[in-house]
Amino acid sequence: MTELLAPDSLEALLPLRTDWFVRHGRDPWGVTRLVDLSGVGALLGIVLEDGALTVGAGETMARVAAHPLVHAHAACLAEAASSVGSWQIRSRATLGGNLANASPAADTPPALAALGASARILSPRGPREAEVQTLIDEKDGALGADELLLAFRIPVSRCVSAFGKVGSRREVSIARLNLAVCASSGSAPGTFGNARVVIGTLGNAGRRCPAAEAALALPDREGQRDAFCAALADAVDAAIPGRSTRPYKRSAVQALGEDTLDRMRRRALGEEALS
Numbered sequence: 081m082t083e084l085l086a087p088d089s090l091e092a093l094l095p096l097r098t099d100w101f102v103r104h105g106r107d108p109w110g111v112t113r114l115v116d117l118s119g120v121g122a123l124l125g126i127v128l129e130d131g132a133l134t135v136g137a138g139e140t141m142a143r144v145a146a147h148p149l150v151h152a153h154a155a156c157l158a159e160a161a162s163s164v165g166s167w168q169i170r171s172r173a174t175l176g177g178n179l180a181n182a183s184p185a186a187d188t189p190p191a192l193a194a195l196g197a198s199a200r201i202l203s204p205r206g207p208r209e210a211e212v213q214t215l216i217d218e219k220d221g222a223l224g225a226d227e228l229l230l231a232f233r234i235p236v237s238r239c240v241s242a243f244g245k246v247g248s249r250r251e252v253s254i255a256r257l258n259l260a261v262c263a264s265s266g267s268a269p270g271t272f273g274n275a276r277v278v279i280g281t282l283g284n285a286g287r288r289c290p291a292a293e294a295a296l297a298l299p300d301r302e303g304q305r306d307a308f309c310a311a312l313a314d315a316v317d318a319a320i321p322g323r324s325t326r327p328y329k330r331s332a333v334q335a336l337g338e339d340t341l342d343r344m345r346r347r348a349l350g351e352e353a354l355s
Contacts, residue, residue, distance in 0.1 A: 137176025137229035151354040156241035160191035176229035190280035194260035200230040240347040244340040272296040309334040
C-alpha cells in the first residue's frame, strides 16, 4: 500500500518531482510513500521584490505561462512553460519539478539559465542559493535527497528574451531540441549585448553557447544571423559528435536559431509582445 502525505508547511524536505511514471517504470506504486507539496504555501507566489522576479518552485506551468509579471520580465520562461505537455500536465507540473527531475529534454531550465536565474534551496543544514546553470551542469548531483527547491530569483533588467522548441509533433511533445536566448539591446539597432544563449536537449544537459552570444553583437544583420546560426550548429557538432541525431539537430538548430533571432529583433523594436 502506498501512503500519500499532503503537508502544508516546509517541514517536508523532499525535492519536487515530475515524470513520476517515467522514473519508476512498470511499478510506479512500489514506493511506499508519496508527498504532495501542492499545499505548501511557501513554495508559491510570483512577485517582484528587491530588483528581481521571484517565482515559487511550486508554481504550475499554467500559472507561470499566463502570469503578466513573467510576460513582462521573463518572456522566454513564459514561452517555455506554455510549451510543456498538454493543458492537463501544465495544470499540475511545477517549475521546480521540471528542474529537479533533471531531464535533458526539460523546457524551462534552459529558459531560467538564459535569464540568469538562481535557485533558493532549503535543507536541514539551512538555506543556500545556486545558479540554475550550475544545477543543470551538475545534473542529478545538483540537489541532495534532503534538499527542497523553494523559489527561483530572476534579475530584472531591460532585456529581451525568446524561447523556441523542436518536437516530434505540435502538441504534447517532448523536445528534441530547444533554445533560450536573453540579451539587452545593443548600441546599434538589431544588435544585442550581455547575451545568454542556452541550447537544451543536447547531450546530458542544457549548454551555453558563447560563440552564439558573441555573434549577437555583430552590427550587420545578415552577418549576425549567419554567425549566430553557424555557432549553434558548431555547438551541436561539439556536443554530440558521434550520435546518429547530429545531422538532424545540426540542421534543426539553425532553423530554430533563425526563428528565435527574428522574434528577438521584433521584441527589441517593440513590434511583438506576448499575449
